[in-house]
Amino acid sequence: MKIDLAILNRQFELYQAEYEQAALKVLRAGWYVLGQEVAAFEREFASYLGGKFCIGVNSGLDALTLSARALGIGAGDEVIVPANTYIATVLAITANGATPIFVEPDEFYNLDAAKIESAVTPKTKAIMVVHLYGQAARMDKICAVAEKYNLKLIEDCAQSHGAKFGGKMTGTFGDAGCFSFYPTKNLGAFGDGGAIVTDDSDLAKTLKMLRNYGSEIKYHNKLEGVNSRLDEMQAALLRVKLSHLDELNAERKKIADKYLAGIKNSSLILPSICAGAEHVYHQFVIRTTRRDDFKRYLETCGIKTVIHYPIPPHLAECYARLGYKRGDFPITEKLADEVLSLPMFNGMTDDEIDFVIEVCNGYNA
Numbered sequence: 001m002k003i004d005l006a007i008l009n010r011q012f013e014l015y016q017a018e019y020e021q022a023a024l025k026v027l028r029a030g031w032y033v034l035g036q037e038v039a040a041f042e043r044e045f046a047s048y049l050g051g052k053f054c055i056g057v058n059s060g061l062d063a064l065t066l067s068a069r070a071l072g073i074g075a076g077d078e079v080i081v082p083a084n085t086y087i088a089t090v091l092a093i094t095a096n097g098a099t100p101i102f103v104e105p106d107e108f109y110n111l112d113a114a115k116i117e118s119a120v121t122p123k124t125k126a127i128m129v130v131h132l133y134g135q136a137a138r139m140d141k142i143c144a145v146a147e148k149y150n151l152k153l154i155e156d157c158a159q160s161h162g163a164k165f166g167g168k169m170t171g172t173f174g175d176a177g178c179f180s181f182y183p184t185k186n187l188g189a190f191g192d193g194g195a196i197v198t199d200d201s202d203l204a205k206t207l208k209m210l211r212n213y214g215s216e217i218k219y220h221n222k223l224e225g226v227n228s229r230l231d232e233m234q235a236a237l238l239r240v241k242l243s244h245l246d247e248l249n250a251e252r253k254k255i256a257d258k259y260l261a262g263i264k265n266s267s268l269i270l271p272s273i274c275a276g277a278e279h280v281y282h283q284f285v286i287r288t289t290r291r292d293d294f295k296r297y298l299e300t301c302g303i304k305t306v307i308h309y310p311i312p313p314h315l316a317e318c319y320a321r322l323g324y325k326r327g328d329f330p331i332t333e334k335l336a337d338e339v340l341s342l343p344m345f346n347g348m349t350d351d352e353i354d355f356v357i358e359v360c361n362g363y364n365a
């Protein structure tokens with residue numbers, strides 16, 4: 001049996017007729033950018049999350065970058081960010097000329113709330129929190145620190161569509177909730193896409209201008225904006241998928257529960273859930289000190305896996321100028337050496353799940 005980390009045509013086939021109908025409708029409508037489908041998706045996604053406004057953009061990275069810009073984050077400002085994240089979170093900070101201040105993760109791989117306060121300085125302007133792998137970060141504690149120091153709070157929800165903390169949707173805790181609709185995400189489009197959710201009407205207005213050359217009225221440019229728009233095709237397809245998102249997340253949870261119950265190997269550490277947090281299993285990430293050997297073993301058995309992520313942002317080549325070295329964030333660096341994501345995708349069969357479990361259990365470290 002051969003299994004990839006994600007087999008994307010499976011999720012298409014689950015609702016194929018609905019996607020094809022939605023796509024044809026857009027093709028025939030003759031209106032392809034910023035039209036009714038985008039407006040409808042923005043309404044429906046805001047309502048799904050329990051937020052007031054939603055602004056569709058080109059990507060998750062743009063959602064983060066434009067949110068930071070709209071919140072006034074720029075040169076001279078410091079932004080607290082998890083050391084253990086995908087580099088896009090950090091790129092959004094540095095794209096605005098601000099400085100990332102890295103904070104180590106907790107046992108759930110998310111920003112360690114207990115370590116944020118010691119990173120706050122008079123220059124700190126915001127916290128950018130990430131709900132990594134689909135598990136909500138400790139938003140009770142993180143919101144309390146943001147409030148205490150009067151910091152802006154941006155949530156990177158690129159991996160957490162539909163995940164909650166204390167019953168409240170991720171993306172609705174801070175000033176801005178930033179989502180990616182990259183095809184592999186839980187709410188993935190069929191191309192690039194992203195969105196920001198906010199309750200702040202002024203922020204929503206600014207973001208709507210920023211995504212469209214900085215103009216509200218055509219050819220009247222108030223801000224130095226960009227071209228970052230969700231297109232009608234992606235919006236129409238996302239509306240179909242959003243209507244099934246709870247089922248799709250429930251299916252991921254079912255796969256995760258099978259892994260959690262079935263994988264019994266003392267050399268593998270399985271994910272654990274923080275009290276109050278919900279996990280939508282964007283990725284099912286295990287850990288082992290023999291990671292590279294285990295990855296090779298799975299590959300020889302026909303199972304492809306991916307490391308999320310092998311190089312932490314502070315050690316990325318592009319950030320050499322920040323002057324960090326190996327050893328600066330030991331917990332994050334250890335995770336980068338030990339994590340491995342097992343296959344997890346909608347449309348995965350019981351036979352495939354059982355096969356992954358059997359192969360994991362057959363590994364002798």
Ligand SMILES: *Cc1c(COP(=O)(O)O)cnc(C)c1O
Pocket residue numbers: 058059060061062085086088089130156158159180181182192193194
């Ligand atoms: C995917 C991802 C992004 C970037 O989203 P794009 O749509 O690919 O630009 C940002 N942050 C995290 C945590 C992600 O997983």
